[in-house]
Amino acid sequence: MNPPEILKSGVSGPAKVQSPEANRPRHLLSIAELSSDDIIRLLDSARSFAEVSKRPVKKVPALRGKTIVNMFIEPSTRTRMSFELAAKRLSADVVSFTPSGSSLSKGESLKDTAKTIVAMGVDAVVIRHSSAGAPKLLTEWVDCSVINAGDGMHEHPTQALLDLFTMRERLGRLEGLKVAIVGDIDHSRVARSNILALNKVGARVLLVAPRSLLPDRVEEMGVEVTGSIDEALRWCDVLYLLRIQLERVSESRFPSLREYTLQYGLTQTRWSRLKRKPLVMHPGPMNRGVEIASVVADEVEPVITGQVAAGVAVRMAVLYELLGGST
Amino acid sequence: MNANNLNMRDRNILIKKGRIYTPEEGISSERDVLIQEGIIRRIDKGIKPGKAYVLDAQDCIISPGFVDMHVHFREPGMEYKEDIGSGSCAAVSGGYVAVFCMPNTDPPIDNASVAEYVYDRGVDEGLCMVLPHGAITQGRIGKALAPMGEMGSCRAMVRGFSDDGSTVTDSEIMRRAMEYAKTMDSLIISHCEDVSLNAGGQMNEGFYSTLLGLRGIPPEAEEIGVFRDICLAEKTDAELHVAHVSTAKTVKLLREAKKRGLKVTCEATPHHFTLDDSYLVSYDTNLKVNPPLRSRADVEAILAGLSDGTIDVISTDHAPHALHEKETEFDRAEFGMVGLETCLALVVTVLVENGVFSLEQALEKMTLAPSRIMRLERFGYKPEITEGTPANITVFNSDLEWVVDPLRFRSRSKNSPFGGWKVKGKVIHTIFNGSIVLEDMQVSPAGD
Structure with a gap:
């Protein structure tokens, strides 16, 4: 069916030659x-x-x-x-x-x-x-x-882009950067996009979580895995914390929020012990007292609000x- | 049967110049097959047609009609997906003369009335044998045994019992079902799945589920179920048929069970021997099936199992769903794909052309093996092309190339992921009980 004349007149002008691709x-x-x-x-x-x-x-x-x-x-x-x-x-x-x-x-x-x-x-x-x-x-x-x-x-591709933007602006580079991602990797689209993006730009990724919060065969995405946040803290330039949700307890992914904080939380003790402090990032919203102690959250807040601005x-x-x- | 149909049966048919496949002798040189009054009367070279109606089988193979142990015809209850009429058309288009319908209908086939309804509807359509499997438990909810004896002795002569689509989660009930089935000379067809392991699962758990962020169904969900049912079959000495084998370890468990001499058989579907989970990167909901498409290693194990005889039967698990049930978010889409009209092509293209095994071995898994397991001789079917045998015949061209177009399927549903695939092997004619039900790839209404 041909369009009515009145509409045709609206597109008058030199015919554009464009490939269907364009x-x-x-x-x-x-x-x-x-x-x-x-x-x-x-x-x-x-x-x-x-x-x-x-x-x-x-x-x-x-x-x-x-x-x-x-x-x-x-x-x-x-x-x-x-x-x-x-x-x-x-x-x-x-x-x-x-x-x-x-x-x-x-x-x-x-x-x-x-x-x-x-x-x-x-x-x-x-x-x-x-x-x-x-x-x-x-x-x-x-x-x-x-x-x-x-x-x-x-x-969550734009989240990964803003995270890389923040890392690059704060640390001046992406290639060779050592990034530890901590928490519920399995349920996290933020983690998946960041792993892929960081790999592509030549950063190294270490996942920190109990096996029960990791997806199957995640190593094949080109990451290393550890069960110890203390090991990760000694290694990383960037510590990327993920939000932990209470409902994972009922799914038997880990025993309790208290246990999670003890094993994987960025607690005040862990933070104060560090001589070389990594850049701490979080996609938000934070669970203060669970994956990050409130005092530490306040200290690293400029970076996290910087992510939002980015x-x-x-x-x-x-x-x-x-x-x-x-x- | 209407009067026309009887006329049809009286008509003599001469199939000209095809090569004959029989399980006993393999594939012969060119022969003609003369059918009189529904019975194969003469097999020879250069038979004069006389008054017989001639079907050209040049370049084709004349095989015993195909048998599918596992289809979903959705009637009664979900006729918008498929009914016994549209399902029968799809079946004969794919060369099938007998199909076994799973009982997950609404109401389910868990009593003789519904079983006879399905059976009678098949007879009414008159294109092929539509035979019901019965449910193991009443309402398919795994609580109380369904009347296997009554279903077995009704017109539909139900032999296979399955809660397919669901698993009998309670091991005590499965044990008693096997004991009872053994007494009734029935077969338990098990949909093996530890459902507690796959809550919310959408696809195979593995690298691709991780990449795609879809909840995984671990292979172990199937394997634990298979192992339990093998244990129970061993204890009860029941006959067990494991439906839609999808993992490498399942093949291994079944291979070992057969070595121990258990009465265990199993089947694989064309999609499980053709596709692996890497195809899911398209998020094509037509690839969403249960059990899910597994890893490449699992596909290789299924091919090995088909080749060494561990896997007895090729079944389609033909599972029609309406467009709106598939054109939706992946985790909201229904499980299942149609398969009757692409099975032969995938067998030829994926198995025979790639040298997994010979065409003869493939045909055995679509004729002799399922008819033996289901005792189809009770319905007058014999997996052979011999003089004196009722004429249930599939004539196909294994070299004919075609492009799959689901819109041209005779099934009411088009949920196939194989659209656009260039494949080899096409069914040309199907003869059911002496009547031509498919001629030159066109379904002939019974009696034409």
Whole structure:
């Protein structure tokens, strides 16, 4: 069927010759599909966007006229706000979709919901979902860019990018950096994305957890594993703590929060004993008194809030890379 | 049977110029097969057609009709996925003349009425034998034994009992089920799984589940179940058939059990000998099956088990699901894939072409072995092409290349991960009980 004349006139002008490749929307689904060059380029770009957030007028017109939908099927505060601010600072229009009270809560499928939203003329969907692979499936259903803001236990690529950004800004390099990731690796999309990203840029990764919190054959992802946080503390340049959830106790992953803190917590005793203190990072929200003692948390707080600030810059870089420059 | 069907049966059929496979003698040189009144009357070279209807079998193999011990036809209760009509069409398109339906229907096949309903619906459709397996326990909930004796003596003559889809978790109930089944001369078909080990599991536990962040189903969940059931079969001297073998250790356990002389048989599906868990990186929900696609090492072990005879039977575990049950988040999608219309092609392409074993060995696992385990002679089926045998025949071309297109499946459901695969081997004609039910790859309504 031909479009009505009135619409045709809107696209008058010289015919553009573009390959189908060039027209295809671009996505950020995982760190796994990025090259180390891609990662470094995004980090470099984020550095220039970080400067925008420090201006009195925190806005550039890079994505003016673009529409971005935040589709957070799983609750989130910081990632969602971070994406929203990133989009707004690039002058894009942002719409938020929440599942409660929506067609999804009435039993509509994700496919139908997404198609409906995208039919309204959307350039990108930022999706957070409790099901691994949901962003990937979305790319088969909709004709716009898809950005993974965390899918189940799979990946959280922008989190890894902001973590690498923070490490690079604070320590001046990534290659050869020794990073220990402590905690519930099995359930952590943050850990998976960080392992992949750190490997790609030439950092070394040590996982610190009891075997019951590690996924099967995780060593094949190119990491080393230890059961001792004290060993890790002696070795690492960066200590990356993951959030521990009480429900893992009922799954028999470890005996109790108290036992976890004794074995794997960054306690005041462990911290004060250290002569050379590593950079301590946490994706938030922290469980003070569980994976990190409150006093230590206060001491390392500038780094952790620095991660949050980096999040906006990194997400600006991602949105700009996927949506910018095409008009 | 309607009047047309009887006319059809009366019609004489001459299958021209095919090579005949029989389990006894392998594959012959070119022959013609003359069928009169439903019975194979003459096998020779250059038979004159006379008034007989001629089916061309040039470049084809004439085999005893295929038998599938493990399908889900969803009737009664889930006809939107498949029913006995659409399932029968899929079956004969894949060369099957007899299929055994698992009892996880709604209501389940746990009594003679439902068993006879399924059996009679198959007769009504008239395309192939649709035979029910019965549930081991009432309601398939693992609490109390279902009436195996009554189901065994009803019209459907149920011999196989399975709670497939679920496992009988209580070992005491499984023990008593085996003892009772032995007395009734029945077969226990076990879906072996320690469900406590795979809570929420979506795919094989291994490197790929770690990479993809999907909850894993460890191979041990199956192996513990297999080991328990082998122990119980040894204790009770019951006949045990292990459904859909998926792991290397399961193959090993079964190999050892057979060496000890237990009455144990087992099956593998085309997807478990074709695909490993690395395919899951696409998050294609059509790859979501239970038991899950395992590692490459497990696939190799299954191929070895097929080759050395540990694995007796190739079954499809044909499990239709509607589009909306698969076009969804991976962890919300249903388990299962359809298989009737791609089985032969995968057997030829993956097993025969790759030299795992000969076409003859493969055909034995789709004809002789399942018919012997299920005692199909009770229904007039014999896994042979010999004079005087009822004509249940599959004619296929093992060299014909084609591209799988699930939209062209006769099954009501299209949940196959093999769409776009270039494969070799296609069923051309199927003859059931002397009637042509598939001619030139087209299903003929019974009696045409």
